[in-house]
Amino acid sequence: MANNLGNIINKKPIHIIYRWLGDKIFLSLSFILGLTIVLLAIAMGFVLYSESGETFKTFGVWGFIKGTDWDAGLHMSFGALPFIFGTLVTSIFSLLIAFLPSIAIAIFIAEYAPKWLSNITDNLINLIAAIPSVVVGIWGIFVFAPWMRDTFYMPIFLWTAENYPTLLPIIGSPIGYGMTTATIILALMIIPYITVLTKDAIKKVPQEQREAAYALGATKWEVIRMAILPYARGGIMAGAMLSFGRAIGETMAVAMLIGNKNSFPFSIVGPASTIPSVIINEFREAVSNIHVSSLMALGLILFVISLIVNLIAAYITRKLSITGGKVI
Amino acid sequence: MEKIPEKNKEIIIKNDSIDMANCPTCSTKVRIEAKNLTIKYGKEFGVKNVSVPIHDKNVTALIGPSGCGKTTFLRCLNRMHDLNKKVSISGQVLLDGQDIYDSKVNPVNIRRKIGMVFQKPTPFPTMSIYDNVVAGLKLVGIRNKSLLNEVCEKALTQAALFDEVKDRLKSPGGSLSGGQQQRLSIARALAIEPEVILMDEPTSSLDPKSTLKIEDLIFELKKNYSIVIVTHNLPQAARVSDCSIFMYLGELIEYGKTEKLFKNPSDKRTEEYITGKFG
Ligand SMILES: Nc1ncnc2c1ncn2[C@@H]1O[C@H](COP(=O)(O)OP(=O)(O)OP(=O)(O)O)[C@@H](O)[C@H]1O
Numbered sequence A: 001m002a003n004n005l006g007n008i009i010n011k012k013p014i015h016i017i018y019r020w021l022g023d024k025i026f027l028s029l030s031f032i033l034g035l036t037i038v039l040l041a042i043a044m045g046f047v048l049y050s051e052s053g054e055t056f057k058t059f060g061v062w063g064f065i066k067g068t069d070w071d072a073g074l075h076m077s078f079g080a081l082p083f084i085f086g087t088l089v090t091s092i093f094s095l096l097i098a099f100l101p102s103i104a105i106a107i108f109i110a111e112y113a114p115k116w117l118s119n120i121t122d123n124l125i126n127l128i129a130a131i132p133s134v135v136v137g138i139w140g141i142f143v144f145a146p147w148m149r150d151t152f153y154m155p156i157f158l159w160t161a162e163n164y165p166t167l168l169p170i171i172g173s174p175i176g177y178g179m180t181t182a183t184i185i186l187a188l189m190i191i192p193y194i195t196v197l198t199k200d201a202i203k204k205v206p207q208e209q210r211e212a213a214y215a216l217g218a219t220k221w222e223v224i225r226m227a228i229l230p231y232a233r234g235g236i237m238a239g240a241m242l243s244f245g246r247a248i249g250e251t252m253a254v255a256m257l258i259g260n261k262n263s264f265p266f267s268i269v270g271p272a273s274t275i276p277s278v279i280i281n282e283f284r285e286a287v288s289n290i291h292v293s294s295l296m297a298l299g300l301i302l303f304v305i306s307l308i309v310n311l312i313a314a315y316i317t318r319k320l321s322i323t324g325g326k327v328i
Numbered sequence B: 001m002e003k004i005p006e007k008n009k010e011i012i013i014k015n016d017s018i019d020m021a022n023c024p025t026c027s028t029k030v031r032i033e034a035k036n037l038t039i040k041y042g043k044e045f046g047v048k049n050v051s052v053p054i055h056d057k058n059v060t061a062l063i064g065p066s067g068c069g070k071t072t073f074l075r076c077l078n079r080m081h082d083l084n085k086k087v088s089i090s091g092q093v094l095l096d097g098q099d100i101y102d103s104k105v106n107p108v109n110i111r112r113k114i115g116m117v118f119q120k121p122t123p124f125p126t127m128s129i130y131d132n133v134v135a136g137l138k139l140v141g142i143r144n145k146s147l148l149n150e151v152c153e154k155a156l157t158q159a160a161l162f163d164e165v166k167d168r169l170k171s172p173g174g175s176l177s178g179g180q181q182q183r184l185s186i187a188r189a190l191a192i193e194p195e196v197i198l199m200d201e202p203t204s205s206l207d208p209k210s211t212l213k214i215e216d217l218i219f220e221l222k223k224n225y226s227i228v229i230v231t232h233n234l235p236q237a238a239r240v241s242d243c244s245i246f247m248y249l250g251e252l253i254e255y256g257k258t259e260k261l262f263k264n265p266s267d268k269r270t271e272e273y274i275t276g277k278f279g
């Protein structure tokens, strides 16, 4: 046996060339593929930029970004600010709403629930995450939005009308479709993401860390607070940022529920718009060059925002990750 | 596996021959006493029917070949096995006469009294060196700054780490070298002033110099504490311990004064292990 093995290993020439070639092929292949993806992203950005040229020439880059008018009918004047505002407000608030409940659910699944229950919850969450956003949207249109209107918006609106009528413009028209409804639906849609990513981060915390805390006389909750969550924070933050990125780009459900009002002023429950929702609503009717170009420019802005969010996510993850290389 | 009951009977008889409460070789009182302790991982035995006393103000060394159940036994003494649902434990562990596995006993209180140092260093990587040391104190609600500072310095000094880190107490615990991290873990365990300290190969990641410092520390600590130390380093066991327990295949083979056990073991397997014939 030993001799045989020796013989096989000693047949160097073929092997070395083989291995060298294999290495080279694999290396070049992965390099090319990696490069392709990077080039694709750059090309996409470039196409968006060049297609936006007319808009940027007409209004100026800064002028377009801070422009508050979006009038494709009469004046052909375009500004992105309402959509940037709508996008950021809905996604930031949905993240704020979703974050703590998601962490709580993840802690429950990872640390408290008995195996059978955590399996059920796990599957349920994956199921919810897999619901197509158009289905969420249609549920929102026919069930959630009317319910919100009748239970909250209407009473609040009427109460405000009676007591502080000056505040009505801030509340907005209580038709059910608007910023608040879209934000809540977005929060519901990203809860599964944050939960799953947080749960994974928690499960990755080494058993030794938990035991170290237990050995100091920590209770279960104290172990979670002093050993588990700090260790997992990089993964948790990365998960939150990724979910935030998803909320920024979410199109269908938001377009169906936000009410699609293209200009300021926005109000709390009244209709508004986001970058994705205005693009999906208008790309079919955009006939004039400047209109198409403005939608492209919106796309570019969304692209840049997503890029920035991802960079921040990467930065946070690196900053928060545990030195020693065990965590993400 | 089928034959184990037979073997166990033998062991029971043998263990009963040790006079538990008044070990002839040790003068101090018994702090912890294991009685017919059997620990199983699922169906597999980790420790088989071990009965042994741990004396106060005394160092007990736990020796034996790899896989013989030393860690399993040690973790049983402060209820660390509670965290693993596969583990089943029968028998008793008495701390000052009270069974720590009694349903009325809160394991959290047991672990505060019986501290533990693990084989691998386990600083909390996101906490500063300072916060690592006082983590256990903060758990019990101590917030007094000057008290925390004092305890921190004392524990770090005891663990022979203070001089190396005194200028960077605020830097993260993960930024230390492996050996320094281990001494930090020791300092953290000492800071809560447990009554009994369990150490699982505490010096296996340390250089000879820090190893000696830890051994000095153990010597110092035994004036007030009772210490159980698992070690593969036989000279170390001989240096630091008063009593030794030799385990083999989950069973307690021999227990007694370290000097006697090393120089004149009564069991052939002990002798073979100590003279390096196996393990
Ligand atoms: N978590 C576990 N699950 C299942 N079996 C285990 C587990 N931990 C230990 N064992 C088994 O129990 C037996 C005793 O293991 P233990 O870790 O106590 O040995 P040890 O004496 O500490 O060895 P070492 O000197 O190598 O640390 C071994 O046979 C081991 O395979």
Ligand SMILES: [Mg+2]
Pocket (backbone or CB within 6 Å): B070, B071, B072, B200
């Ligand atoms: Mg061990």
